[in-house]
Amino acid sequence: MELALEILPQVLLDGLVLGFMYALIALGYTMVYGVLEFINFAHSEIFVLGAFVGVEVLLWLQDAGHLAVLHPGFVLLLVIVAGMAISGLAAMALERVAYRPLRGSPRLVALISAIGASFFLQDGLRLFESLWRNTFYLNYPTLDVLDQTLPLASNLVVPVKSLLVIATALLSLAGLHFFVNRTRVGAAIRAVAQDPETASLMGIPVNRVIALTFFVGGAMGGLAGVLFGLHYSLVNPYSGFAPGIKAFTAAVLGGIGNIPGAMLGGMVLGLLEAFAGSYLSILTDGAFGAEYKDVFAFVVLIAILIFRPKGLLGETVREGRA
Amino acid sequence: MAAFGLLTYIAASCWLAFIFPQSVLAFLLVEASFLLLCYVPAPPKVKLFLGALVLLVLLPSLGAINGYYLEIAIQIGIYVALALGLNIVVGFVGLLNLGFVAFFAIGAYLWAIFGSPQANEFIAGGFFPLSPNWFFPFLLLSIAVGALTGALLGLPVLRLRGDYLAIVTLGFAEVVRAVFNNLDKPINFTNGPKGISPITKPPLFFKPWLEFFGWEFSDATLYPMYFYFLVLLVVFMIIIVTRRLEDSRIGRAWKAIREDEMAAAAMGVPVVRMKLLGFAVGASFASAVGVLFAAKQVFINPESFTFMESIGVLAMVILGGMGSIPGAILGAAGVTILNLQLLKGLSLWLNGLRQSGTILTLPLLGSYPLSELPVQFEPAKYERMIFGLILILMMIFRPQGILPPRRDQKR
């Protein structure tokens, strides 16, 4: 029990980091579900793409000898902007190629196409990196700043990289909230989510708004990817699957289509996972350990869907369209 | 006339395969004879005869010369059976099951645990491995276990709307795999990621009969042949069951649910019960095939039952045409051949080129020494890309599949 209390602050911190990451990814699922009512299964690959863009930019800076010279803040900004931009554009391209031709088809048709896109992108990344670097497991170059720590208390050491994740995520979540709720274009996104036909009768270019939604969701996913890479260092083309499913769970947990819900869901899931990872073993005397933490997300997902399918904060998805 | 042409083709391709036993191409030509059988106009009886001839005589004879052919045929058979099972759930009932491999895994582990010394870990007395004679009772048992788990999963989730159902089935399969992966403690049920081995093979009950006729074979030659016919039998039985179901009240109820769930309910179709039944039937097929798979592989671990396998089987069903039995067969055969033969062949060929130092010269682009091709580039490793492409392209250009059910063709 003492041990349990002793590690609590660290567990909370880990949970927050995870939670913010899930929240960022979940936004992509929930926004796209909002406007198109379908699960963008390939969003997890958009996330991984962001992580790969991040590592490629850093490696490029390193090879060119800039990494040691440039201000680390500038480097981070560059990596984050590049990851967001390319992931956002990739998400838009994905919509154009794999989803738009299927608009109006049954929901499952688009979902199957999205699963196909997910698999295709995984191996596409692998192919690219195999030809380009002859390996598809890439390590983020170290940035000295990130490896520093702030000892806040005897039982809580805060790594700078965790702070980076939390601060960046908070900033972008706030930015997104402002964008969606306080700008004209944000209102157009909400209008399309509620009723695309009426929105088009109001003069809103529905296709462009949908593309924009993919861009914004994709950029958030890309940001999460870069942060994931900076925080955990190792990425491979398949590292998106588990975070993707968990983030989708977070989106459903908060109520699909509901943007604050996705943020809340991400937090809840991240904390839950951190607690499961650290306490399951203590609580069951070692019989079940951290290896079950991934299962946790699925159990939560299944339970939520069965008992509270509209999520914690309620869905904001239009009714009556199959 | 067409029948004669077919026969000539089959004879020629088999002859080629006999002469060039190492040639992937020759065997592909033999496999293509099934495609011809589907499309060439000929009396059904002739087709049936020719099909049986290839399946029962020619293929096994080829396999006797080159075991690789039999191995491919067995793999195809296993995937055909899985695709037929998934076809019931996805094609007939219209439920997207992304965790189909879970039922396959459950069947495989059922026999693996009791058909190997593994069960001694938690049942005292040293009864295990069970004797080969238990294989067939377990095959039957696996049908019941598969149906039961299918129904147990279905019960809570079948009321969900389609896309949520898909994700939940995916989650279920991942939970099942994680459980198999981690249930080596506190009590060692599954031996965790290390997997289970050796798994008992089915009984060679017919060996005395062969010896009676004076035919002596080593077990090593008998088993592949045995598995081949066993898989063939299972596939054949699954086809019969599926066809009977398709043309029954149940089949019509399933299709009604697929087309319009509300309307089906209004017509008095017990929607949830019928969905459950579909889930259970599909699951029982997969589970039975799992038992076969475990016995054939001798060794299994959770790695064989990943999400990719589920999607692979889905790609087969979609390629062939959802709801179409010939489609599921064609899709499974096509995808398996593509993965096991074409991509592997391409990999070997590229490796050969790499080692021989061939220089690729392209007009305008200049020349490129293939020895510099990164070793990580191996076509055989890109199954996901193939599955992905199949899914996207089929959904966009031909969602009804290559061989859609007859009803759709009329439209």
Place this chain on the structure above:
Amino acid sequence: MNTLLQVTGLHVHYGAIEAVKGIDLSLAQGRITALLGANGAGKSTTLLTLSGLVRASEGSIDFDGVELRELAPHQIVSHGVVQVPEGREILTTLTVRENLLLGGYRRHDNIAADFKNVLEWFPRLNERLDGAAGNLSGGEQQMLAIARALMAQPRLLVLDEPSMGLAPLLVREIFKILRELNAGGLTIFLVEQNARQALKIAHHAYVMENGKLVLSAPAADMLNNSKVVEAYLGA
């Protein structure tokens, strides 16, 4: 009298079913034109085709020299043809203010003046500006739908069944506003089942039956000819 919108030989299919079977109609600048007919006659389809939500299989839609047939809905709005859809489809989860501002989405000029203007037409909305539009009453929602359309600065306002499901008093109020808008120079195209009410404010009317126009006459004549009303409008 100038013709603002000219529809020629318009055919619309839903799959194999032909919902609009070759109609010609013209809307005069500055006038109110009504399109009447029973349920399923093809009136709404005609309107949806004008707005680009449904594609015509044949024919042309000429709006002041611009062919609308191949344009996307939002482009048609940019040209000044703005529809108030049937069932007052407002965006219930957005606020009244957001609904109105989005109505002017295509415009990049200063819309603040119009915003004020529109609220003078519909003072009731003023009090509920920052509440969710879904909390408005039926009549208020219809007013919001019209107000929202006005925000787009329409040259032609198209209304699909504005009286549907509203109390008579409210219907009268809404028609009064429509007449006043018209008096200010706005061209209006109105689809109605409530024929009498529509004919009272319209200048010209068409009657549609089974996808075809069966009658075209000045509204006053139609109103006075009770046989016509009975035969075609059952009212």
